[in-house]
Structure formats: structure tokens, C-alpha cells
Amino acid sequence: MAEDAYFLGIDIGTSAVKALIVDDRERPVAGAEVALATSRPAPGWSEQHPDLWWLAVQKALAEMAEAVPGVLGRVAAIGLSGQMHGAVLIGRDDRPLRPAILWNDGRAAVEATALNAALPNLGKIAGVPAMAGFLAPKIAWLRTHEPETLAATKHVLLPKDWVRFLLTGEFATDMCDAAGSLLLDEARRQWAPSIVEAVGLELGQLPHLLEGPAISGRVTAAAAGATGLPEGIPVVAGAGDAAAAGIGIGAVDDGDAFISLGTSSQLFLTTADYRPNPAALVHAFAHALPGRWFQMAAMLNGASVMAWTAGITGVSDLGAALDTLAARGRAVSPITFLPYLQGERTPHDDPAARGVFFGMDGGTDGLDLLQAAVEGMAFTLVDAVAALETAGPVPPTLAAVGGGSRGRFVMEVVASALGRPIRRYAGGERGPAFGVARLARSAVTGETIADVCIKPDLRDVILPHAERQAALAARLPLYRDLYRALKPLFPR
Numbered sequence: 001m002a003e004d005a006y007f008l009g010i011d012i013g014t015s016a017v018k019a020l021i022v023d024d025r026e027r028p029v030a031g032a033e034v035a036l037a038t039s040r041p042a043p044g045w046s047e048q049h050p051d052l053w054w055l056a057v058q059k060a061l062a063e064m065a066e067a068v069p070g071v072l073g074r075v076a077a078i079g080l081s082g083q084m085h086g087a088v089l090i091g092r093d094d095r096p097l098r099p100a101i102l103w104n105d106g107r108a109a110v111e112a113t114a115l116n117a118a119l120p121n122l123g124k125i126a127g128v129p130a131m132a133g134f135l136a137p138k139i140a141w142l143r144t145h146e147p148e149t150l151a152a153t154k155h156v157l158l159p160k161d162w163v164r165f166l167l168t169g170e171f172a173t174d175m176c177d178a179a180g181s182l183l184l185d186e187a188r189r190q191w192a193p194s195i196v197e198a199v200g201l202e203l204g205q206l207p208h209l210l211e212g213p214a215i216s217g218r219v220t221a222a223a224a225g226a227t228g229l230p231e232g233i234p235v236v237a238g239a240g241d242a243a244a245a246g247i248g249i250g251a252v253d254d255g256d257a258f259i260s261l262g263t264s265s266q267l268f269l270t271t272a273d274y275r276p277n278p279a280a281l282v283h284a285f286a287h288a289l290p291g292r293w294f295q296m297a298a299m300l301n302g303a304s305v306m307a308w309t310a311g312i313t314g315v316s317d318l319g320a321a322l323d324t325l326a327a328r329g330r331a332v333s334p335i336t337f338l339p340y341l342q343g344e345r346t347p348h349d350d351p352a353a354r355g356v357f358f359g360m361d362g363g364t365d366g367l368d369l370l371q372a373a374v375e376g377m378a379f380t381l382v383d384a385v386a387a388l389e390t391a392g393p394v395p396p397t398l399a400a401v402g403g404g405s406r407g408r409f410v411m412e413v414v415a416s417a418l419g420r421p422i423r424r425y426a427g428g429e430r431g432p433a434f435g436v437a438r439l440a441r442s443a444v445t446g447e448t449i450a451d452v453c454i455k456p457d458l459r460d461v462i463l464p465h466a467e468r469q470a471a472l473a474a475r476l477p478l479y480r481d482l483y484r485a486l487k488p489l490f491p492r
Contacts, residue, residue: 005076005444008229009437010057011241012082012160014038014048014102014263015304017056020433021064021071024441028430030068032060039099044106044343044351047099050088050162057163061227072228077444078167078219079436080238082160084180087138090155090162090171097149100159101138103180104264104300104342106351108137115140118198123278126195127179127186127285132343132351133300136182136199143200156205160238167227167235168217172208174237176244179285184209186286186293187274210237212247212288213439213449236443239288241432242266242296245401248435249425250455252289257395259381259414259422261404262431264342265302267384269295269394277391281346288439289449295391297346297384302377303404305339305355309373313366319407325371326409332471335359335368336478337376338486344380347387348483352490358482374410375472378417379479385418397421397461401428408462416468417476425456 006029011018014036021030034056039047065072085103090096101107112130115137116122123129130137135158142150157165158177165171178184178191183199183206185192191206210216215234224231239247245260246252246268254272259265274293276284283296310318340353357369388394400422405411415422427434442452 004074006071006074007437007440008075008078009433009435009440010060010078010080010163011244011431011433011436012053012080012163013241014083014104017053017060018431018433019057019060019064020430020437021075022434022437030064030071032063034059038102042107046102046105046342048102049099050096050159053159053163054166058227061229065228073230075229075233077233077440078229078235079438079440080160080164080235081241081244081432081436082158082163082177084158084177084240084242085134086159087135087142088157088159088162089142089149089153090157091152092154094154094165096162097152098146103133105138106132106343108132108141109351111140111144112137115198119195122195124276125185125192126182127276128182128281128283129278129349130182131345131349133345134180134182136195139199139201150200153205155207156201157207158240161207164216164235167219167223169220170208170217172210172216172237174210174212174239174288175286176212176242176288177240178209180240184286186276186284189286211290212237212239212243213442215443234440234443236436236439237288238436238439239432242268243288243294244432244435246270246294246435247288247438247453248431249399249401249428250453251399252287252292252449252453255395258399258401259405261303261400261402263302263304265299265377265380265404267297267381267388269388271295275391280387280390281349282387282391283346295388297387299380299384300342300345301339301380303402305341305373305377306370306404306410308341309370313369315366315370321367321370322407322409325367328367330371331468332475333368333371333375335364335372336475336482337369337372338479338482339373339376339380347383350487350490353483353487354490356482356486374413375417375475376479378414378472379476381414382417382476397423399423399425399428401425402431411462412465413468413472415462416464417472419464419469421464422462424459424462426459427456428459
């Protein structure tokens, strides 16, 4: 391998495709982000067409090539990351049969309940009970509502693995993304035949399973022509976005924990063995690294609730509005917000839940609503810690990654709500694309995971603010009581 080789990470997110090229010292060389639109053809539904991901990948690569001429020609290996749980159905002509059903789609709630009843041990095998957002219940939904689509299906993929197929011609996935399908036997790290059969699939329809750093294929001549990437360079299996973010900040050893704030949010704890805790709706999944697993509380509404609130209140510059909130100095908003715009997973498993602003009066302004949105997001993380603590201790200090972690005011609210210091690492906002670029590097250099997946330099530590911590602790019971009171009303 050339001494000055570069490594490319591509993350197929929900709101955007993000691409990052780093050199062999992990310094960013080029990056691009291309926005994605989500369609909602019915209440609670969420879809994207897989072709949009490939077009966005091509555009991102073209933007990097224009910004840094010759950069693509020096890429030595590629890693893939992406949104988890999406159902991508491929027909016999190797084309998508329909738009992908995404992780935040709630249509399969009935099928999830039926799957749990049919397989009482499912949570122990697959790491968490069936919930509407997972791939397996969506397949069961298609079997009932679109049987002709399922009958025509040759392969079922996760979102990033459609991009892999277009790059390499191979149908493969990594252990973490496979875990999020709910079709994986987590302890054995292989497909679970009983679950696969229960939803109406055959093992031959599923992609080949690989550990994250393993080479899944090489860039074909056709893909090289479409993208400008060198023909023949390896594409590693990669990781689902949660595990990829962990790899990016070195959360690879037993007990490493971090918060990820993206469109959704997660509290992620690396474990050295498989520790299912289905009663608490904690996800116990295979990590994208051999011999490692993780426990995760997954919340469907992350930093996106801030952007949504900014949009409905006419805020054009979210960062400036957050700075104004910080200068305003209110310990807590007068408004309480339930942030369940997409339903909720941990700890409620409630796809019918919705967002609610409570306590408004004639003096309420847009900044009150925005601060309430930040606090509501922080309260979901408080519930996440409580869920994980049912299985064991959560570290007293947590790291934070993802775009939502950039703002100091937001992270001070999170630190104060949790009553825990929050560490931010240099480049932590680079997220999953950086993590899988690390996996690509390890695949071609022969370096060990310990060599590659080190923790970046510490950027800062954000401490809880005493007054805000007390105010948020006093508000938390109301937040929880509101959900309990409204839960029976959401389905109506």
C-alpha cells in the first residue's frame, strides 16, 4: 500500500449521506454531505428510495473530487455505515422493488406484537423484543399487505448494503447492522433460522455475514466509472451507524460508553460478552468488531427535534438561536415537551406516541419552545440511563458524538439532566463515516483494532450546571407523568 494512501468512509444517514476521506494519520482530507428527503405516504410511515442513496453517494464523491483534485484516486479502501433497521427489498433483476421502509416507520406495530407472542424467547435470541421499527416485523407486514412484493424478493438488505452491492456486486452485511434486523442470533453471530422462518423469509434471501473489518468485495469497473473511485480497491463490511460512531471515538473495550446525538439518539455501552436485557427494552447487539457486543438504549427522536422546533417557529439559524438561549440564562423552560415526534422505542416501545408542548400561555415565545425541545431530548437520555442501569452500572462520565453534540448549550443541558460530566473528543462530530474509515484502514494495513481504534484527543469536558441540574430534576417527574397520562390517548 502506498505510504500516502487515503481511506474513505461513507455513511448512509437518514437526513443526509456523509462522506469523509482521511489520511493515514487520520487527518481529514475531504468531506461532503448531501441531504436526503424522506417520504411519509401515510401517518406513521417513513420511506426513502434506495436509488436516492446512490445518487447522493455519487454527488458527495464528485464534490470531494472537485474540492480536492485527485483525492479519489488515492483512496485505498472504503468503509460503509448507515441507518439501521431499514427494509430494502431487491428483485430478481437486482433492482429495488419498492421504497425502503425506514427505522422510524411505525406501520408494523401489530406484526411486532404477534412476533413476540409467536416466539417468546425472541428477545433473548435477537437481543431485544420485536418493535415496529425493526426489519423483521416490516417483513411480516409486507407478507400481509404486499404479498406480491415479498414473493418477488430475491434479497433483503439493510440500507448501506444496497450501496455496497452497487460498489462491489456483492450481497453482504456486518454483524451490527444484521443485529438491527432482529434476524440475528446475537450470541452465535449467525442468522437465526427460527426468526427468519417466522417472518416468511428464507436464509438464502439474506446477505452474507461478515465482521466489520472484513473485506466484503472490491470496487467494480462499472462502479469506478460511476464514481471516480479506483477499480479493485476493497470495501469492508463496515458497521451500523451506532457501532460506527463508537469505533470512531474508540468505544471498543468493555465498559466504554457514549451518547450519540443525530437524527435519533442512542446511549451505547460496549460489552465483552452478550448480555441481553429484553425486559428493559435495552438492545443487546453484536458490535461490528469480532468478539464484542454492546448494550444500547435507542431513542427515535434525537437532535432532529431541535431542527423541527426551529422550523415551526421560523428560526433560520439554529446555532444562533441556541446561543441566544444560553445568553438568556433560564435554568429551565416554562414549557415541557414530549419529543416523541416519531413514536418512541426505549423505554416505551410506543410507535403511537407523539410530540406535545405542555404549559403554554400568552407569553410563550419561540425560544421557550426551543429550550423545551432541548430539554425533552435530554430527558429521553435520562430514561435511557435508567433503562441501562437495570442491567448494571453506567459509567459516571459519558462521551458524546454526532452533530447534536456540537453546541455547548445543548450539551450543558444534557450534562445537567444526567448529572454527569460529558466528554467531547476532537472530531467527535465526524461520526459514523470516520468510524468505518478506521475499519477500512485496518483491513489494508494489517493494524490491529487496538492500534486503529484509539480514543481521539479530548476536546473538552462539560460539567452539569448546578442551578439547571436542580431545575431539570424537579421538572423530570412532570415529563414522565405527561407521557403516562397521554399514552392511552395517542392511538386516538
